[in-house]
Amino acid sequence: MPEQIVIERLGAKADGIAESASGPVFVPKTLPGETVTVERDGSRADLIRVDAASPERETPFCPYFDECGGCATQHMKHGFYRTWKQEILARTLRQARIEAPVDGMIDAHGDGRRRVTLHVRFPERAMHVGYMAARSHQIVEIAFCPIAEPVLKERAPVIARAIGEHLKSARKPLDVQITNTSTGFDVDVRGHGPLKDASRLSLIGLAEKLDLSRLSIHGDVIVERRPPAIVMGRASVVPPAGSFLQATRLGEETLARFVTEACGRAKRVADLFSGSGPFALRLAERSEVHAVEYDQGSMSALDRAFRATPGLRRVTTEARDLFRRPLLTPELDAFDAVVLDPPRAGAEAQARQLAASKVPLVVSVSCDAATFARDAAILMGSGYRLERVVPVDQFKHSPHLEIIGILRREVAKRRR
Structure with a gap:
């Protein structure tokens, strides 16, 4: 049942915190001093609407912010955030x-995240590609990610979707990590397990089509068309697939x-x-x-x-x-x-x-x-x-x- 509460302070994970008779209530994407309407589930609550906004609130720049679990603070003005x-x-x-x-x-x-990990799921014969919703395994489908480097913003979902199409017969949940390197995209796929020869050949062709520098499954390199290089000072490093x-x-x-x-x-x-x-x-x-x-x-x-x-x-x-x-x-x-x-x-x-x-x-x-x-x-x-x-x-x-x-x-x- 919806109820109205007042946010008193901000927690370390960016959740607004309100006090109630049963203890603190945590509400994501709210700010101190705001009056909000929420739907509670124990100590957590989902925000339904902001009834009285803080002067420190601003409009998020990402259209997926309300649903996506990736960013937590786009609703804060920069000075307050710092x-x-x-x-x-x-x-x-x-x-x-x-x-x-x-x-x-x-x-x-800087220019944004140089690595993103997109999730590919196959519920009820469909395919969903995106990030997880907050505190959920539900996929928020995205067409672009505005906090990624410019070359990754729109290309990353395209790459993840293409890989999902090639591996969808197994219907296994996939995590597709895409890194922008000096020589192109380095892609490591987790969740599928060992591949049959036919699938490996298919992915080699896909890497060619997408112009990937390297494609691997669980760190096992399927094809390396160019060494995916990361510049570190004077040196150029080709790190292991999927490494930190x-x-x-x-x-x-x-x-x-x-x-x-x-x-x-x-x-x-x-x-x-x-x-x-x-x-x-x-x-x-x-x-x-x-x-x-x-x-x-x-x-x-x-x-x-x-x-x-x-x-x-x-x-x-x-x-x-x-x-x-x-x-x-x-x-x-x-x-x-x-x-x-x-x-x-x-x-x-x-x-x-x-x-x-x-x-x-x-x-x-x-x-x-x-x-x-x-x-x-x-x-x-x-x-x-x-x-x-x-x-x-x-x-x-x-x-x-x-x-x-x-x-x-x-x-x-x-x-x-």
Whole structure:
């Protein structure tokens, strides 16, 4: 039954929050001070209409915003959005009892997302292509995505639909990841499983027709017509199909700039959770680097790029699960600086080893404020000082935020 409520504050996931006799009610796409009519389902509610709008509300630029679960903040004016997003980080640091200077948030959206993942589903003999609706497995069909890079905006749905047509006989739910690289589109399809020879041949022909650089199924390359290259500093990297990549080009460049500036002229740097090398290959322009990542394919891609790029200092690679086997204190003590860029879960085990080490500088890069604060607190408890925190808005129109923390401590000078 519809009811009218007043939104009192905004949560960390961008939901408006109203108080009721049974506890807080979360309403997406609302703002503090608004009177809204909703339909409740426990502590969640669907917005029916805004009866009295906040002066901080603006018209979303995407026609799919009301239904699509991808963006969460297009209804916010930019100044309000910036303040809210920075306050999420500030509040998280306060809760962890961390005091440190926090820079103003840097907009790193640039030309937009260079990678999108579209879902292809086959309900009742139909085919739907798009993004998931909020808190739902329903597909919101889209013809374009305005937050993607210009070349991806309209092409991505076309590519996903064409792949769905070729694989529809299995009627399996597909996730089609499309990355815009320097040499064209790199496409990895998840959900189908192994292909028969006839299907593989059909997809090779489709890749030709769509002019894809590479097409893979679950990381298994069906065809590579051109190496899908990602420029990282002076180097050009061909990462494994479907592997991790920063969301935007400007986001990667911004993070890498702060990382390399912080490391200065450190002679030896450990780049932990290094991926295919967005930091390592730039750091190697003036430092020796040891890159560590769980995925052997990423390590191989980084190594190939290093060997093909003249003028870099030595880069060594190691495939290692840093959650289970973090670098130990004696290993860490060989480095002048350590860069950490873990997944959302953070790097607690590695942070504890660093806390016992003699490493003078740690540069922590994180996409989760809570685990960033937890790991920073571990380091600060052993004498590191968090001298700077930089929020980077790579995931614009979402609650997610990239964070760079520079932690330094005085250590006894090493004997020559």
